[in-house]
Amino acid sequence: MNQEKIFFITDSACDIPAKDEQELENLCILPIPVTADGKGYYERESFTPEEFYDLIDSCENIPSTSHIPAIAFQEKYEQAWEKGYTHLVVVTIYSGASAMYQSALMAKNAFLEEHPDAMRIEVIDSNCYAMGYGYPIIQACHKALEGESFENVVSYIKDYLSRVKIYFSPFTLKYVKKSGRVSCTAAFVGELIGLRPVISAVGTTNIVEKVRGNAAILTTMVKFFKEQRSKVEEKAPYMILVARDTEMSEELAKACENVAGYPPVGVFKIGAAITINTGPQIIGMTFLGD
Numbered sequence: 001m002n003q004e005k006i007f008f009i010t011d012s013a014c015d016i017p018a019k020d021e022q023e024l025e026n027l028c029i030l031p032i033p034v035t036a037d038g039k040g041y042y043e044r045e046s047f048t049p050e051e052f053y054d055l056i057d058s059c060e061n062i063p064s065t066s067h068i069p070a071i072a073f074q075e076k077y078e079q080a081w082e083k084g085y086t087h088l089v090v091v092t093i094y095s096g097a098s099a100m101y102q103s104a105l106m107a108k109n110a111f112l113e114e115h116p117d118a119m120r121i122e123v124i125d126s127n128c129y130a131m132g133y134g135y136p137i138i139q140a141c142h143k144a145l146e147g148e149s150f151e152n153v154v155s156y157i158k159d160y161l162s163r164v165k166i167y168f169s170p171f172t173l174k175y176v177k178k179s180g181r182v183s184c185t186a187a188f189v190g191e192l193i194g195l196r197p198v199i200s201a202v203g204t205t206n207i208v209e210k211v212r213g214n215a216a217i218l219t220t221m222v223k224f225f226k227e228q229r230s231k232v233e234e235k236a237p238y239m240i241l242v243a244r245d246t247e248m249s250e251e252l253a254k255a256c257e258n259v260a261g262y263p264p265v266g267v268f269k270i271g272a273a274i275t276i277n278t279g280p281q282i283i284g285m286t287f288l289g290d
Helices: 018-023 049-058 070-082 100-114 131-145 150-163 174-178 184-192 214-228 247-260 272-278
Strands: 006-011 027-030 033-036 039-042 087-092 120-125 164-170 195-200 206-212 238-242 267-269 282-288
Touching (some): 018 027, 033 049, 131 150, 150 164, 272 282
């Protein structure tokens, strides 16, 4: 019988729904600090996703996030050890976008210096955002509770993250312009002609296609899904990502179901890590490739 007791820690950019967080006793989601017009907040604690969308709209300046400090990670490591956990898996937002991964590693080194043989700790850079890493964490938590070994759950997460695809697109360039990601002139011209960037969010975010009009966003995402989704894994999971509710999320879900032959895992809210730079008028999807 497997005597390992595995605990999981991640940051709030994972966008794991509150319902799943509450149900999983072996999961801790650390809140990312957010500053908006000089006032400090904590994602998931200070506001719901919907309340954050309203906050973005009302802010004079684009809000900003900062990384979770190493001491916050270390405190959770200590608590997990005190509760009898023997193994720890930490998964963070893409390290190129935040110092979260470095904080988690610093905390690991500091913890093991004080408690050399207390726990085995694996720190993983997700190399992505949102439910791109939120979903495999949820599944890994269930696997651990069902008795899967530490090696198996770590292998599952790493394999998933090596194959995950994430695409999203904003319906307006207003926030992209305010965040400085696109020049004012380019954003103005883009809005005039209805240009929409389709962005890949695995590793460094980059525009993979520019389309004209919101309807073309769906067509392009479905095209990527059809071309890149896993063909070898039966019912490979895929998810629709959305900030403010839009009928387009249902349209995208139906179009993808027509391609795959089965529905998405669900429609999930996009949090601060992405919407700060794109605004709440956004749609996306994540799926598993080969």
